[in-house]
Amino acid sequence: MMSKFIQTKFPRSTQNDLNKVNVMGILNVTPDSFSDGGQFSCFDSALKQVEKMIDNGVDIIDIGGESTRPGAAEVSVQDEIVRVIPLLKAIKSRFDINVSIDTSKSEVMSEAIIYGADMINDVRALQNKGCLEVVAQSNIDVCLMHMQGMPRTMQEQPQYNDIIDDILGFFTQRIHCCEQAGITKKRLVLDPGFGFGKTLAHNYEVLAQFAQFKSLGLPVLAGISRKSMIGSLLNREVHERLAGSLAAAIVAIQQGANIIRVHDVQESVDAINILKAVAQYKI
Numbered sequence: 001m002m003s004k005f006i007q008t009k010f011p012r013s014t015q016n017d018l019n020k021v022n023v024m025g026i027l028n029v030t031p032d033s034f035s036d037g038g039q040f041s042c043f044d045s046a047l048k049q050v051e052k053m054i055d056n057g058v059d060i061i062d063i064g065g066e067s068t069r070p071g072a073a074e075v076s077v078q079d080e081i082v083r084v085i086p087l088l089k090a091i092k093s094r095f096d097i098n099v100s101i102d103t104s105k106s107e108v109m110s111e112a113i114i115y116g117a118d119m120i121n122d123v124r125a126l127q128n129k130g131c132l133e134v135v136a137q138s139n140i141d142v143c144l145m146h147m148q149g150m151p152r153t154m155q156e157q158p159q160y161n162d163i164i165d166d167i168l169g170f171f172t173q174r175i176h177c178c179e180q181a182g183i184t185k186k187r188l189v190l191d192p193g194f195g196f197g198k199t200l201a202h203n204y205e206v207l208a209q210f211a212q213f214k215s216l217g218l219p220v221l222a223g224i225s226r227k228s229m230i231g232s233l234l235n236r237e238v239h240e241r242l243a244g245s246l247a248a249a250i251v252a253i254q255q256g257a258n259i260i261r262v263h264d265v266q267e268s269v270d271a272i273n274i275l276k277a278v279a280q281y282k283i
């Protein structure tokens with residue numbers, strides 16, 4: 001059976017098609033989230049935020065119940081389920097919108113699948129115990145993100161031979177594992193993982209070479225919004241990173257990003273609409 005996500009909105013094209021760029025809106029339901037500070041940890045305000053994102057043109061809502069920022073506290077399976085699953089159920093019963101669940105825990109994935117999630121967004125690329133098996137038994141899509149090390153220590157001294165080759169090698173290996181487990185390629189999305197075990201220079205090299213990740217023939221996601229690669233370069237606090245985030249998203253889209261993961265949906269949709277307007281007149 002084809003997944004709902006693929007049938008409705010999801011772009012499978014490997015070519016740059018601005019009309020198929022999807023905006024993934026971030027909904028962190030963690031008390032310690034790095035950029036929204038747990039603002040949406042209360043159920044009702046989370047639902048209001050979802051409604052606002054939908055009004056502003058979001059394509060996918062990404063719900064996360066465990067912060068992945070460096071040094072963030074770990075969350076138990078039960079706590080993560082309690083944070084994420086009631087919200088998933090409420091969103092699915094009230095709105096017609098794709099929902100992705102940002103998790104690396106097989107138990108959370110399993111619940112998310114039962115309650116109608118359209119995608120699993122796994123910063124550990126299904127490497128944790130049981131994850132490949134749970135996803136293989138469903139028809140859900142998966143975003144496989146690259147990360148060097150683990151969130152607690154990943155920014156200590158990231159090192160690569162050739163960062164683009166290393167990430168491509170990682171993707172190739174994870175795609176192979178997924179296929180072996182029974183998860184077909186058409187369910188996969190790749191993400192080079194900005195800020196996950198990468199120095200400032202690494203992040204800008206990945207952004208400059210973003211088009212290379214399209215060579216594997218799968219959709220590619222870029223998650224740059226409000227990250228320290230924006231803040232450190234521009235010397236801006238988290239709440240001052242909108243302009244930098246939009247500029248970086250545009251650079252990724254111009255190199256074929258199919259999904260951009262953002263905090264600021266309205267502004268991101270506006271930026272994409274400018275690109276579309278310009279594209280009409282390109283020869």
Ligand code: 9MG
Nearest residue numbers: 102121143145191193194223
């Ligand atoms: C959960 N999360 C935080 N940053 C992310 C990124 O860049 N990509 C994906 N897929 N998930 C992320």
